[in-house]
Amino acid sequence: MSSMEQELTFMEVRLFRLAQTRWKMDRTxxxxxxxxHDLLGYIQDAYEEFHEQGDEANMEDIEAFLxxxxxxxxxxx
Numbered sequence: 325m326s327s328m329e330q331e332l333t334f335m336e337v338r339l340f341r342l343a344q345t346r347w348k349m350d351r352t353x354x355x356x357x358x359x360x361h362d363l364l365g366y367i368q369d370a371y372e373e374f375h376e377q378g379d380e381a382n383m384e385d386i387e388a389f390l391x392x393x394x395x396x397x398x399x400x401x
């Protein structure tokens with residue numbers, strides 16, 4: 325695994341764990357949201373931008389992406 329792939333995986337895991345906390349979901353519920361809306365693909369596509377931003381901005385971006393798809397979340401901001 326290349327260094328960039330490792331960094332991407334680390335980011336995906338970190339954002340997944342942050343999402344669990346912010347959205348007050350267990351692992352399974354959060355994984356369902358990630359899978360249903362291809363959030364790992366979204367994070368991969370936005371990696372260059374996300375790499376430049378902090379986690380808070382990245383989570384806000386993900387939440388805006390989901391909101392645009394009609395997903396309503398209980399965000400513990």
